[in-house]
Amino acid sequence: MIKEQKPTVFVVDDDSAVRDSLRLLLKSVGLPVEVFESGQEFLDAERDDRPGCLVLDIRMPGMSGLELQVKLNERHSILPIIFITGHGDVPMAVEAMQAGAVDFIQKPFRDQDLLDRINQALEKDAGSRRMLAERNMIRKRLESLTPREREVLDLVVAGKANKVIAGDLNLSQRTVEIHRARVMEKMEAHSLAHLVRMVLEVEHPEA
Amino acid sequence: MIKEQKPTVFVVDDDSAVRDSLRLLLKSVGLPVEVFESGQEFLDAERDDRPGCLVLDIRMPGMSGLELQVKLNERHSILPIIFITGHGDVPMAVEAMQAGAVDFIQKPFRDQDLLDRINQALEKDAGSRRMLAERNMIRKRLESLTPREREVLDLVVAGKANKVIAGDLNLSQRTVEIHRARVMEKMEAHSLAHLVRMVLEVEHPEA
DNA sequence: CGGAGAATCGTGATTTATACCTAAAACCGG
DNA sequence: CCGGTTTTAGGTATAAATCACGATTCTCCG
Structure with missing residues (x-):
């Protein structure tokens, strides 16, 4: 590959x-x-x-x-x-x-x-x-997210609970759950920790 | 301060x-x-x-x-x-x-x-x-953890669920929960995402 | 126009995580 | 050896997240 x-x-x-x-x-x-x-x-x-x-x-x-x-x-x-x-x-x-x-x-x-x-x-x-290859892979996954999914992702990574996110985006908690699940799927994140890692990797470029 | x-x-x-x-x-x-x-x-x-x-x-x-x-x-x-x-x-x-x-x-x-x-x-x-000040604050909190708490922290940040951590460390799930809660408290983490951020900040030193 | 993808919301069951109470071994330093 | 810390554990209750199965709009595109 x-x-x-x-x-x-x-x-x-x-x-x-x-x-x-x-x-x-x-x-x-x-x-x-x-x-x-x-x-x-x-x-x-x-x-x-x-x-x-x-x-x-x-x-x-x-x-x-x-x-x-x-x-x-x-x-x-x-x-x-x-x-x-x-x-x-x-x-x-x-x-x-x-x-x-x-x-x-x-x-x-x-x-x-x-x-x-x-x-x-x-x-x-x-x-x-x-x-760079690692980051590009993550970026590609990020780009595959819809705008709404991206919004939810940002709030998830910011540590907010679904309930709070629902309030912030004026959505039902159920909808947030759906977006969140799709985000995990598209990002191929095995866990929340993994998701946070990936987002930080591309947003907070390191050494 | x-x-x-x-x-x-x-x-x-x-x-x-x-x-x-x-x-x-x-x-x-x-x-x-x-x-x-x-x-x-x-x-x-x-x-x-x-x-x-x-x-x-x-x-x-x-x-x-x-x-x-x-x-x-x-x-x-x-x-x-x-x-x-x-x-x-x-x-x-x-x-x-x-x-x-x-x-x-x-x-x-x-x-x-x-x-x-x-x-x-x-x-x-x-x-x-x-x-540096930010990192030192986080390091201080990390140092306040007991060895066991540190072990649990690492596995939590690695994205493992309490059940899995319990298996890995040969503990009851309940004990893992306790350690985990204490870790969140000592690290002053508002959420799992925040905890991961902090650990990455000191372990994966950036720009 | 028909269909695909996106966004939206529901109910209910299940799994996980947290919160709050208690408490007993084990260990370590004074 | 006493007293504090660490590590361990149970119970109960609440909250949060996940999942299963279903459903309605909307837009965009061929």
Whole structure:
């Protein structure tokens, strides 16, 4: 049912020498690689948010690495980004990190260093994706609820008794029971506790 | 009951000129300031984790800013840290940011820049503290439970019915009911949903 | 127009949870 | 060893939730 896609290392760098070198390095350790010459090219190609991580050059003609990062964030991408840069620029590094980059390393670097960070990023991505998949499943179930069922759900999760909910929504207690039962069914909740868990998971996004 | 302490800006810098200048600047905008000459001095003085933020020099004789940050993290401090540094050093900035610093700015900087970031940090701290206070209250209640009550709580939150819990723990259903009632009382939970919320809040630490 | 899905309400039986009373073992620290 | 806490348990009554089986509107869509 849930397909665990193999993670891919995406490389975006305008320097073809760097692209080739990284492709070789990553290939040599058995990691699937895809390289792109510009941020725009990557954006155009990667519309389906595949698992992996992104090794991104900061300084590029056209769209800079930071700009690409912003665009990816707007797209709600969770792809961990490792920046690489030739010139040490502290404000840039700070901005990148504040925007969620997992790492920011300067050239020249040792191959093993980069590989270590890539592996960390891939692990992080796998974890994020598991959480996201879980949340998306719950969201789908939530969307299958009718407006009325959703109202009842909210009050149930708020801890109100059926009688109170009936009063709040100006319904008979019986009707509330029906909605509530259907909510439990549609949400595939085995218990009230489970239902609350699920709703909190998507409404109160965590770590 | 809950006392909202006024936030303090802590400054740790070995350069007395910087300390004096920052003290004046912050005083001029009405922010309480306390300055320290070294990381150790700050650690010794601030054992009670007061609200505010920390403006921290990276390069200092003895304990470096990064070392102080590590020690504060070990102490589970949530004080937001703004690093200031004279020399741009990207790896240092990255390390600081990865360790949770909110900002990392280079000298020279405009006063207003620093003030802006300090205000951001203070807001963040206030938010963190509200969450932390909430969690600590819940933790205290959890600690007031007897071991048996805690067991029952866990199973209740797992969504099991009293009958099942009784079976699992080899108790009469009646006893489970008693423990459960006492749990609700001690946790000050108004409903099962509320109880689940509280337990998740401390066990599944969020954003 | 006929039917599907949504929303509404009822009765009665059953299961669960709570509330309030009492109380006896077991255990632990002074 | 006494006294408090913890853990255990029963009885009775009420309240809440679940379920079984049925039923009436309404809208929207082909």
